[in-house]
Amino acid sequence: MVGGQLVVIGKAGRPVERVLPPRPHVRRPGRGSLRGRMRIPADFDYAHACVTDALGMR
Template structure:
Protein backbone atom coordinates (compact mmCIF):
# COMPACT_ATOMS: atom_id res chain seq x y z
CA UNK A 1 0.00 0.00 0.00
CA UNK A 2 1.41 3.31 -1.08
CA UNK A 3 1.71 6.07 1.53
CA UNK A 4 -0.68 9.01 1.21
CA UNK A 5 0.92 12.18 -0.15
CA UNK A 6 1.74 14.71 2.56
CA UNK A 7 1.36 18.47 2.17
CA UNK A 8 2.40 21.23 4.54
CA UNK A 9 -0.36 23.59 5.63
CA UNK A 10 1.20 26.38 3.54
CA UNK A 11 1.16 24.16 0.42
CA UNK A 12 -2.48 23.30 1.13
CA UNK A 13 -3.52 26.95 1.26
CA UNK A 14 -1.64 27.70 -1.96
CA UNK A 15 -2.90 24.62 -3.87
CA UNK A 16 -6.23 23.85 -2.20
CA UNK A 17 -8.19 23.22 -5.43
CA UNK A 18 -5.59 20.81 -6.80
CA UNK A 19 -5.45 18.88 -3.54
CA UNK A 20 -9.24 18.62 -3.45
CA UNK A 21 -9.13 17.20 -6.99
CA UNK A 22 -6.79 14.45 -5.75
CA UNK A 23 -9.17 13.60 -2.94
CA UNK A 24 -12.16 13.67 -5.30
CA UNK A 25 -10.28 11.17 -7.49
CA UNK A 26 -10.05 8.79 -4.52
CA UNK A 27 -6.69 9.63 -2.96
CA UNK A 28 -6.10 10.23 0.73
CA UNK A 29 -3.99 13.25 1.62
CA UNK A 30 -2.09 14.01 4.83
CA UNK A 31 -1.80 17.61 5.99
CA UNK A 32 1.16 18.45 8.19
CA UNK A 33 2.31 21.40 10.24
CA UNK A 34 6.01 21.84 10.91
CA UNK A 35 6.57 18.35 9.50
CA UNK A 36 4.12 16.63 11.85
CA UNK A 37 0.92 15.13 10.43
CA UNK A 38 -2.16 16.84 11.87
CA UNK A 39 -5.00 15.76 9.56
CA UNK A 40 -6.00 13.20 6.96
CA UNK A 41 -8.36 14.20 4.16
CA UNK A 42 -10.21 11.23 2.68
CA UNK A 43 -12.83 10.90 -0.03
CA UNK A 44 -16.42 10.47 1.18
CA UNK A 45 -17.92 7.00 1.29
CA UNK A 46 -20.30 5.97 -1.47
CA UNK A 47 -23.52 7.89 -1.70
CA UNK A 48 -26.92 6.41 -1.05
CA UNK A 49 -29.06 7.22 -4.04
CA UNK A 50 -32.69 7.81 -3.21
CA UNK A 51 -34.20 9.42 -6.22
CA UNK A 52 -37.80 9.78 -5.12
CA UNK A 53 -40.53 8.47 -2.88
CA UNK A 54 -40.85 4.76 -3.20
CA UNK A 55 -37.23 4.22 -4.22
CA UNK A 56 -36.95 1.46 -1.59
CA UNK A 57 -40.17 -0.24 -2.70
CA UNK A 58 -39.68 -3.99 -2.87
CA UNK A 59 -36.56 -3.90 -0.71
CA UNK A 60 -38.32 -3.58 2.65
CA UNK A 61 -40.92 -5.94 4.01
CA UNK A 62 -43.19 -5.50 7.01
CA UNK A 63 -44.65 -8.49 8.81
CA UNK A 64 -48.44 -8.88 8.69
CA UNK A 65 -48.63 -8.87 12.49
CA UNK A 66 -46.60 -5.68 12.98
CA UNK A 67 -49.44 -4.02 14.93
CA UNK A 68 -49.88 -6.91 17.37
CA UNK A 69 -47.98 -6.92 20.65
CA UNK A 70 -46.76 -10.21 22.11
CA UNK A 71 -48.78 -11.43 25.10
CA UNK A 72 -48.07 -9.43 28.26
CA UNK A 73 -46.24 -6.58 26.51
CA UNK A 74 -49.27 -4.29 26.25
CA UNK A 75 -49.52 -4.06 30.03
CA UNK A 76 -45.96 -2.80 30.24
CA UNK A 77 -46.98 0.15 28.06
CA UNK A 78 -50.33 0.76 29.74
CA UNK A 79 -52.44 -0.73 26.96
CA UNK A 80 -55.40 -2.98 27.60
CA UNK A 81 -55.08 -6.44 26.12
Protein backbone atom coordinates (compact mmCIF):
# COMPACT_ATOMS: atom_id res chain seq x y z
CA MET A 1 0.00 0.00 0.00
CA VAL A 2 1.84 3.00 -1.23
CA GLY A 3 0.54 6.24 0.28
CA GLY A 4 -2.69 4.62 1.52
CA GLN A 5 -4.24 4.40 -1.95
CA LEU A 6 -6.40 1.71 -3.52
CA VAL A 7 -4.33 -0.99 -5.23
CA VAL A 8 -5.72 -3.10 -8.08
CA ILE A 9 -4.08 -6.45 -8.75
CA GLY A 10 -4.59 -7.53 -12.32
CA LYS A 11 -4.09 -10.66 -14.41
CA ALA A 12 -3.88 -10.50 -18.20
CA GLY A 13 -5.03 -6.87 -18.14
CA ARG A 14 -8.21 -7.56 -16.15
CA PRO A 15 -8.68 -6.55 -12.51
CA VAL A 16 -8.69 -9.55 -10.20
CA GLU A 17 -8.47 -8.08 -6.70
CA ARG A 18 -8.89 -4.64 -5.17
CA VAL A 19 -6.97 -4.08 -1.99
CA LEU A 20 -7.75 -1.24 0.40
CA PRO A 21 -5.28 0.01 3.00
CA PRO A 22 -6.03 -1.24 6.52
CA ARG A 23 -8.02 1.04 8.80
CA PRO A 24 -6.18 2.50 11.78
CA HIS A 25 -6.82 0.61 15.00
CA VAL A 26 -8.21 2.75 17.81
CA ARG A 27 -7.40 1.53 21.30
CA ARG A 28 -10.21 2.02 23.78
CA PRO A 29 -9.32 -0.05 26.82
CA GLY A 30 -12.78 0.00 28.32
CA ARG A 31 -15.54 2.03 29.83
CA GLY A 32 -14.41 5.23 31.45
CA SER A 33 -11.28 5.56 29.31
CA LEU A 34 -11.82 9.34 29.15
CA ARG A 35 -12.42 9.69 32.88
CA GLY A 36 -10.45 12.63 34.23
CA ARG A 37 -9.69 14.03 30.77
CA MET A 38 -12.94 15.89 30.14
CA ARG A 39 -14.48 18.63 32.25
CA ILE A 40 -18.19 19.46 32.01
CA PRO A 41 -19.22 22.72 33.70
CA ALA A 42 -21.97 22.64 36.33
CA ASP A 43 -24.23 24.91 34.22
CA PHE A 44 -23.91 22.73 31.09
CA ASP A 45 -27.68 22.22 30.76
CA TYR A 46 -28.43 25.95 30.75
CA ALA A 47 -27.97 28.16 27.68
CA HIS A 48 -25.77 31.25 27.88
CA ALA A 49 -27.63 34.59 28.23
CA CYS A 50 -26.52 35.88 24.81
CA VAL A 51 -27.88 32.72 23.17
CA THR A 52 -31.25 32.94 24.90
CA ASP A 53 -31.53 36.63 23.97
CA ALA A 54 -30.70 35.91 20.31
CA LEU A 55 -33.35 33.17 20.15
CA GLY A 56 -35.98 35.20 22.04
CA MET A 57 -36.20 32.70 24.89
CA ARG A 58 -36.19 35.24 27.71
